[in-house]
Amino acid sequence: MGFTASGFSRALLFASALVVAPQVFAHAHLKAQTPAANTEIATAPSAITLNFSEGIEPKFSGLTVTDSQNQAVKTGPATRSDSDKTQMVVPLEQPLASGDYTVDWHVVSVDGHKTRGSYRFTLK
Template sequence: MKISFPKARGPVAALTLAIAQLAHAHAFPKHEVPAAGATVSSSQNSVAIDFDDGLESEFSAITVTDARGNSVTSGKAVVDPSNAKLMWVALKALTPGVYTVTWVAVAADGHRTEGEYTFTVKE
């Protein structure tokens, strides 16, 4: 016995295609340094995030704050001119504690994603 399903047509096919395109239109992190949940030394001097899509540098950002909510970034986040998928920010000297990385990524097509994670500086 062979079972066959009708092919999607009309609005269903259009909706399926639209959803598939939207799913690929946002930039999401592939790799972070330091990684989410990592424990690092106080010599950590930057945060870098590699995304799966190119970024608009004017609208994308990384901020890093200490446990009190004070910024520890040294300057503005930069999208690497030779690799539009890589964004990084320099850090001030870090002391032991937990730090929160907050990122905003605006893909080249204008779609925005954001997120955050923490890492710990060991004593």
């Protein structure tokens, strides 16, 4: 009974999936955020709170907030919640004016993997 090219390809694909799958699941993926993505809020937040799928390293994680003119909003240092190692909180050091905002975030999970992303929200 010989190994066909098709059988070899399937075996190679299966072996690749076993190697890659744990790496894909080892990243901290954004699960929730406050203010929520693509929402319009009535009250200016005092902080941006991000919840991830696994614990994060706050020393290597953070975010920037920019307004519709691409001007940065001053923020404090990123901290990790004492009660939830998957939650990052970044205080806003200046009140937000009405308008559109973009949050660009980056985190390093406790196992060393880097993840980044962005989302928008609007303040009435």
